[in-house]
Amino acid sequence: MRSSLLKSALLMLHWSSASSLEIPYRRSYFYVGGSYVDDGAGGHFFQDQMYVEKLGPVDGPSQPTPIVLIHGQGQTGTNFLNKPDGGVGWASRFIEQGYEVYIVDQTFRGRSPWRPGAGQAEPSAFTAEYVQQRFTAVRNYALWPQAALHTQWPGPGTMGDPVFDAFYGAGAQYIDNATYQQTAVQAAGARLLDRIGTPAVLVGHSQGGIMPPLIADARPHLTRALVLLEPSGPRSATRCPPAVARPDVELITQTFAARDENHTDCILQAEAPPPRRLANLADIPILTVTAEASFHALYDECNVRYLRQAGCKVDHVELGDVGIHGNGHMFFMEMNSDVIQDLVHDWILNATKGG
Numbered sequence: 001m002r003s004s005l006l007k008s009a010l011l012m013l014h015w016s017s018a019s020s021l022e023i024p025y026r027r028s029y030f031y032v033g034g035s036y037v038d039d040g041a042g043g044h045f046f047q048d049q050m051y052v053e054k055l056g057p058v059d060g061p062s063q064p065t066p067i068v069l070i071h072g073q074g075q076t077g078t079n080f081l082n083k084p085d086g087g088v089g090w091a092s093r094f095i096e097q098g099y100e101v102y103i104v105d106q107t108f109r110g111r112s113p114w115r116p117g118a119g120q121a122e123p124s125a126f127t128a129e130y131v132q133q134r135f136t137a138v139r140n141y142a143l144w145p146q147a148a149l150h151t152q153w154p155g156p157g158t159m160g161d162p163v164f165d166a167f168y169g170a171g172a173q174y175i176d177n178a179t180y181q182q183t184a185v186q187a188a189g190a191r192l193l194d195r196i197g198t199p200a201v202l203v204g205h206s207q208g209g210i211m212p213p214l215i216a217d218a219r220p221h222l223t224r225a226l227v228l229l230e231p232s233g234p235r236s237a238t239r240c241p242p243a244v245a246r247p248d249v250e251l252i253t254q255t256f257a258a259r260d261e262n263h264t265d266c267i268l269q270a271e272a273p274p275p276r277r278l279a280n281l282a283d284i285p286i287l288t289v290t291a292e293a294s295f296h297a298l299y300d301e302c303n304v305r306y307l308r309q310a311g312c313k314v315d316h317v318e319l320g321d322v323g324i325h326g327n328g329h330m331f332f333m334e335m336n337s338d339v340i341q342d343l344v345h346d347w348i349l350n351a352t353k354g355g
């Protein structure tokens with residue numbers, strides 16, 4: 001009796017910390033895409049399937065539009081569950097707001113199986129120093145001018161700090177081959193939209209931010225809107241949507257000089273021949289979001305110009321311009337993540353109004 005009382009007291013203590021902030025939901029998981037491949041020795045493997053975690057409000061969704069969340073390089077879907085400091089992540093916020101949420105682990109990442117010897121490059125991983133420089137302790141390194149403005153990461157963002165260790169420890173290996181990764185996630189993502197069966201909002205971050213346009217290009221009628229959080233783009237990726245649509249045709253590009261010391265040159269399509277257009281995306285609203293202190297502040301406007309040149313309707317938000325200050329690249333898990341999720345949610349409501 002005594003010991004079970006003690007146990008429940010301890011349990012309550014535990015629950016009254018971070019986990020009590022979490023919200024109830026319904027959960028299931030499944031895999032999409034992939035196919036059997038010959039192993040060259042008389043056997044078969046299943047390859048290129050993608051792990052999907054489906055979370056929804058306990059009483060069913062009250063919003064008609066499902067949300068698909070796609071993490072970036074070296075990360076997995078845990079990015080959108082609770083935050084490394086124990087706070088409530090974006091997935092829970094969307095569920096609270098009535099959405100059905102699908103969180104993926106990109107192919108060959110996390111719970112999407114990695115098959116040794118699949119003929120791809122060896123897996124890569126970020127060092128802790130790289131993560132400190134780019135994501136969590138950027139002020140210490142000042143590798144770009146805006147880094148000085150970074151204040152929203154909880155704690156010092158360095159090795160040995162419990163929040164940093166929780167974040168870095170959750171990082172995963174990745175395949176450093178954009179062609180492979182974009183092709184595989186596009187294929188599995190299209191199958192995910194087929195399975196959901198109703199037009200969804202695709203949200204992608206960083207290297208996962210190139211995936212929503214690719215998946216939408218394959219399934220425009222199943223895509224309601226795209227939210228691109230500091231997406232990879234022509235500046236930072238070897239391929240971009242038109243190149244995947246026509247891998248045989250090389251893009252002719254032109255370079256525009258940086259507008260000031262806080263921005264980079266932009267690479268856009270040349271004026272002649274006429275720029276190729278992302279015809280399948282023309283009717284799909286797109287939001288791009290860039291944080292004030294991130295390395296993406298240098299060049300995200302180039303990605304926006306690139307998408308607009310290709311005929312896309314893009315709303316671009318620089319968080320610093322709308323009074324949301326101090327964020328780095330991982331802004332959806334920083335201290336003010338709720339404020340940014342509110343902004344994204346408002347945009348989604350606006351963009352999906354009227355059916």
Ligand SMILES: *[C@@H]1O[C@H](CO)[C@@H](O)[C@H](O)[C@H]1NC(C)=O
Pocket residue numbers: 145146148149260261262
């Ligand atoms: C560049 O960024 C730095 C740091 O935020 C700022 O002090 C400076 O005024 C910026 N320069 C321009 C031209 O905006």
Ligand SMILES: *[C@@H]1O[C@H](CO)[C@@H](O)[C@H](O)[C@H]1NC(C)=O
Pocket residue numbers: 119120121177179180
């Ligand atoms: C990258 O992936 C593509 C497509 O799967 C493959 O053809 C190519 O050989 C890969 N490159 C390397 C360096 O492994």
Ligand SMILES: *[C@@H]1O[C@H](CO)[C@@H](O)[C@H](O)[C@H]1NC(C)=O
Pocket residue numbers: 343344346347350
């Ligand atoms: C949503 O629409 C309202 C009304 O038009 C507007 O005031 C608001 O700025 C929009 N929000 C976003 C994030 O676009």
